[in-house]
Amino acid sequence: MGATHLPSTEFDETAADDQLEAEAEAQLGSPAEPMVQLLAPDGTLGTDPVFSAYAEKLDGEKLRGFYADMAKIRRFDVEATALQRQGQLALWVPLTGQEAAQIGSGRASQPQDYIFPTYREHGVALTRNVDLAELLRQFRGVSNGGWNPKDTNFHLYTLVLAAQTPHAVGYAMGIQRDQKAAAAVAADGAQDRPAEPKAAVMVYFGDGASSEGDVHESMVFAASYNAPVVFFCQNNHWAISVPSSVQTRIPLSNRAKGYGFPGIRVDGNDAIAVHAVTEWALEHAREGKGPVLIEAFTYRVGAHTTADDPTKYRESAEETLWRAKDPLDRLEKYLRAQGLADDAFFDQVKADGDELAAYVRKTTYDLETPDIRTAFANTYVEAHPLVAEELAWFEEYSAGFAETPEHNSAEPGSPDPDDAATGVAR
Amino acid sequence: MTTMTIAKAINEGLRATLDNNPRTLLMGEDIGALGGVYRVTDGLLAEFGADRVVDTPLAESGIIGTAIGLALRGYLPVCEIQFDGFVFPGFNQITTQLAKMHARSNGNLTVPVVVRIPYGGGIGSIEHHSESPEALFAHTAGLRIITPSNAHDAYWMIRQAVECQDPVIVFEPKRRYWLKGEVDTQNPGASADPFKAHVLREGTDATVVAYGPLVPVALAAADAAAEDGHSIEVIDLRSISPIDFDTVTASAKKTGRLVVAHEAPTFGGIGGEIAARISERAFLSLEAPVIRVGGFHMPYPVAKVEEDYLPDIDRILEALDRALAY
Ligand SMILES: Cc1ncc(C[n+]2csc(CCOP(=O)(O)OP(=O)(O)O)c2C)c(N)n1
Numbered sequence: 001m002g003a004t005h006l007p008s009t010e011f012d013e014t015a016a017d018d019q020l021e022a023e024a025e026a027q028l029g030s031p032a033e034p035m036v037q038l039l040a041p042d043g044t045l046g047t048d049p050v051f052s053a054y055a056e057k058l059d060g061e062k063l064r065g066f067y068a069d070m071a072k073i074r075r076f077d078v079e080a081t082a083l084q085r086q087g088q089l090a091l092w093v094p095l096t097g098q099e100a101a102q103i104g105s106g107r108a109s110q111p112q113d114y115i116f117p118t119y120r121e122h123g124v125a126l127t128r129n130v131d132l133a134e135l136l137r138q139f140r141g142v143s144n145g146g147w148n149p150k151d152t153n154f155h156l157y158t159l160v161l162a163a164q165t166p167h168a169v170g171y172a173m174g175i176q177r178d179q180k181a182a183a184a185v186a187a188d189g190a191q192d193r194p195a196e197p198k199a200a201v202m203v204y205f206g207d208g209a210s211s212e213g214d215v216h217e218s219m220v221f222a223a224s225y226n227a228p229v230v231f232f233c234q235n236n237h238w239a240i241s242v243p244s245s246v247q248t249r250i251p252l253s254n255r256a257k258g259y260g261f262p263g264i265r266v267d268g269n270d271a272i273a274v275h276a277v278t279e280w281a282l283e284h285a286r287e288g289k290g291p292v293l294i295e296a297f298t299y300r301v302g303a304h305t306t307a308d309d310p311t312k313y314r315e316s317a318e319e320t321l322w323r324a325k326d327p328l329d330r331l332e333k334y335l336r337a338q339g340l341a342d343d344a345f346f347d348q349v350k351a352d353g354d355e356l357a358a359y360v361r362k363t364t365y366d367l368e369t370p371d372i373r374t375a376f377a378n379t380y381v382e383a384h385p386l387v388a389e390e391l392a393w394f395e396e397y398s399a400g401f402a403e404t405p406e407h408n409s410a411e412p413g414s415p416d417p418d419d420a421a422t423g424v425a426r
Numbered sequence: 427m428t429t430m431t432i433a434k435a436i437n438e439g440l441r442a443t444l445d446n447n448p449r450t451l452l453m454g455e456d457i458g459a460l461g462g463v464y465r466v467t468d469g470l471l472a473e474f475g476a477d478r479v480v481d482t483p484l485a486e487s488g489i490i491g492t493a494i495g496l497a498l499r500g501y502l503p504v505c506e507i508q509f510d511g512f513v514f515p516g517f518n519q520i521t522t523q524l525a526k527m528h529a530r531s532n533g534n535l536t537v538p539v540v541v542r543i544p545y546g547g548g549i550g551s552i553e554h555h556s557e558s559p560e561a562l563f564a565h566t567a568g569l570r571i572i573t574p575s576n577a578h579d580a581y582w583m584i585r586q587a588v589e590c591q592d593p594v595i596v597f598e599p600k601r602r603y604w605l606k607g608e609v610d611t612q613n614p615g616a617s618a619d620p621f622k623a624h625v626l627r628e629g630t631d632a633t634v635v636a637y638g639p640l641v642p643v644a645l646a647a648a649d650a651a652a653e654d655g656h657s658i659e660v661i662d663l664r665s666i667s668p669i670d671f672d673t674v675t676a677s678a679k680k681t682g683r684l685v686v687a688h689e690a691p692t693f694g695g696i697g698g699e700i701a702a703r704i705s706e707r708a709f710l711s712l713e714a715p716v717i718r719v720g721g722f723h724m725p726y727p728v729a730k731v732e733e734d735y736l737p738d739i740d741r742i743l744e745a746l747d748r749a750l751a752y
Binding site (some may be wrong): 156217 | 539591592668
């Protein structure tokens, strides 16, 4: 493996790189760096001195799996957007355009790795086997989390930009300590259980979030302690209405050099390249070689959220340009050209997507509104007198309503004999 | 029983914690070879090594944020913030992340991080080295805040903070770091519950509630008032979040007069919270309004005038006079 010539911002250029580089140059206003790309928008597979070796490990089944995941999550995105439009969700954060960045990277992680997402990583959640309906709890306003991170090693969404990046580094430092302790036990010859698989942490953030101080502090900590963490920046070119050129004058991957670890810019719409690069980076981290920054050069095709109106700040021509690089289309072209998938496969993928959408819709309707008592219960781990006092007050206050049926909405249709007597207006 | 300073007591408490539990670690700026700018972690690096006593990069958000990640992985980090005025780069991580992680995970995750912050004035220092920001943290649900006023509490409180499953901020009264006292490292005695207030001195005419650096001042004021024939009860609050209102209420009902003293600015401070709660709970027993004694509504003033800023014996006596005049 040619890892010796990393950071791979010094990789050889290909013709496709040239084109993207020219675009990046226009967008960033500074000379763009080369970018790892294996699968071109026309569906042809190129080569890379380091990462082709990783791509070669991907058989037909794996590649079909990538496609199926990307199609599934796109369908899910459409469904969630519709649910928001129908008033079933308070907000939705669409990911269309970023499927390859998320599925390619998420599929490179292993169960023992731990993932810290931002709030748009629905595709990564899918690869971690999070029940997608659970992702909607937060957006429906029935939870600030929605799933138990311990089940899938996929952390909760974080809405304070970049706040999760130091958590990731701390978690990685914990892994590092655990491995050191395990090695010490093993060296004592006292181990009678199988060695834990080596693990790494991957943390996602956006090009906008890269300006937050927490990203800087995280990278300093990661470098100082050689923490097994992969920083995965999805540069989707926009932070709500602000273009990435306002966040950075250089490709974000180049920043890694300043911290002293490898930075790789990868075509974020190329699932094969993203997977290869991420697999390399996670291996690098798991092997104790330290952090890596990956910048997935991609595009947020739709709005930032369902509350956003991108026509106010960007040209539709830009969107058209990026739609031509669609991550699903190019993998479909490749799969068909290689004879790895046929109509029957794509029909099945579509049917699976519709089934998922129906499931998500039904589950969303069924999501139960929690009792505020759960918030009382979960504010602290240990008993807390103020919480107990306020809960007791709330119980008494609520009980007062239960005694006056005209305020009790539990049985809306029930006749209220006291109504006229009390004269309480509804 | 041994006599030691508050700084030494915290040092011993940290030592016991590191000794007892291999998953505890200390993190902070200059806490290793230097032993912290106040030498509270003195000698711990040599004893436990650089993996347990971690000199971090100079980055408060990074310190708290990585501590959260370590806690999620099952570690028990104790962070040192070098000075009160420098906690703010880490404020975001403390209030938006540390305080809320348990709640937002519906109880699935716990982040038992301890944050130690030397606080308060009276050491003649320069800007940002003498602040009392405890109310800013107390307002955030999910955090617990305690502050020792004596060596015995200092020893036990740090140990109790590490054992607590919730995030705990320990505000250490820096001008009392060198105050000596008896410490029983075998038995916490009345200090077994860090969230309980202590009645330090019994009295019948009025109550003074104080915490941290002002406790010795309140005691001295009570002594002075006694010379004038007033019997003053003194309460060391010890815990700022939660506040042991039962102990304060019982005392207020007994004496009928309450003065709350802290170094932090009076406006929006802990004293206001106590005054409000006590007027709800003991209105009919009160002979006078609850009177607050605190700092002024200004940035912490320059050291040469901090004596005019900090509540002292006379300021507490003046408040007591006002309360007793009703
Ligand atoms: C600390 C903070 N400031 C502001 C916001 C409001 N906000 C939400 S998303 C966003 C843009 C984020 O852009 P980027 O990091 O590129 O991620 P993207 O949403 O494009 O994936 C902003 C400003 C926030 N969530 N957190």
